[in-house]
Amino acid sequence: MKMKRNLMTSVSLATVVCAMMTPVLFSSCSSDDEQNMENQQPVELQIVSAINTRAVNAAWTAGDKIGVFALKEGTQEYINKSYATKEGDGKFLPTAEDQTIMLPYDGKDFTIAAYYPYTASAASGTYSIDVSNQDDQEAIDLLVAAPVSGVNKLSPVASLDFYHKLVKIALTMKPGDGITSDQLAYMTVTISGQQTTGTCDIINNAAVVGTGAATGDITLLTSADGTSSEAILLPATTTTGMILTFSVPGAGEYKWTVNSAAKSKSFVAGNKYKYDITINKTSLIVNSRIEDWADGNGGEDGNAI
Numbered sequence: 001m002k003m004k005r006n007l008m009t010s011v012s013l014a015t016v017v018c019a020m021m022t023p024v025l026f027s028s029c030s031s032d033d034e035q036n037m038e039n040q041q042p043v044e045l046q047i048v049s050a051i052n053t054r055a056v057n058a059a060w061t062a063g064d065k066i067g068v069f070a071l072k073e074g075t076q077e078y079i080n081k082s083y084a085t086k087e088g089d090g091k092f093l094p095t096a097e098d099q100t101i102m103l104p105y106d107g108k109d110f111t112i113a114a115y116y117p118y119t120a121s122a123a124s125g126t127y128s129i130d131v132s133n134q135d136d137q138e139a140i141d142l143l144v145a146a147p148v149s150g151v152n153k154l155s156p157v158a159s160l161d162f163y164h165k166l167v168k169i170a171l172t173m174k175p176g177d178g179i180t181s182d183q184l185a186y187m188t189v190t191i192s193g194q195q196t197t198g199t200c201d202i203i204n205n206a207a208v209v210g211t212g213a214a215t216g217d218i219t220l221l222t223s224a225d226g227t228s229s230e231a232i233l234l235p236a237t238t239t240t241g242m243i244l245t246f247s248v249p250g251a252g253e254y255k256w257t258v259n260s261a262a263k264s265k266s267f268v269a270g271n272k273y274k275y276d277i278t279i280n281k282t283s284l285i286v287n288s289r290i291e292d293w294a295d296g297n298g299g300e301d302g303n304a305i
Helices: 001-041
Strands: 048-049 065-071 075-084 092-096 110-116 126-130 143-145 149-151 155-166 167-175 188-194 197-201 209-211 216-219 228-233 243-248 250-257 271-279 284-292 296-302
Touching: 048 065, 048 110, 065 250, 092 167, 110 155, 149 155, 243 271
Parallel strands: 048 155, 167 271
Antiparallel strands: 048 092, 065 075, 065 110, 075 092, 110 143, 110 149, 126 197, 143 155, 167 228, 188 216, 188 243, 197 209, 243 250, 271 284, 284 296
């Protein structure tokens, strides 16, 4: 009887031990399953950006919207998704749930390409440019980011650097001999010899390609008091044939040949060409200089015709 009692005690202990271990085993399996499921979840792309000044100001504006492409092994996985910086701080988020780019759980690398300003018409990867109307310069100030590769689930942040793909000219005018400040009011300024349309391969951050003959005139955006004027133009390998015309109410027209200034022989993408102009009754005095859309690099005098 004593031996039987000991045997029963041993069986009971084994049963208790098994019962105590069972929740631990189930808990371990559950934890592993949860971890495996988590590892198989995609991760949302994060975008931060830097910008080298803009047509209107030197930073993003709240609500600015960019278009984003995500490519895997050369194939477009996400096409022209819309992202916006709510606070204008360069942190971009998808504008809607269906615009979100998700990085796959398999860890494969994505290449991220982007441009500003967003347009639905750029879904092909080609951006169409039209600078014939200068009234809204933010809408035509094309910026394209250098593509960023190696973005994946473990490195989900794409830090994008945006660059100007067009050219800016900025003029300041003042009255000289025989001209009053009042006469400059409502002056119009035009530039001839322009390609007004073009395209840009935004996915590959390619150079802008002009379309059509370079024969168009563009009216610059000029302040009501006639003291400042500016335009965003397509790049040009030569400025031959480009003439700035100043139409001053009550005084007449004054013309200046852009190519007459040594530093204005061409219009290079990302450059700002600045001109300080004194309008005299019988002539113009022009001082011109080139700047990056951030830093200046010198000046020179030009000639009027």
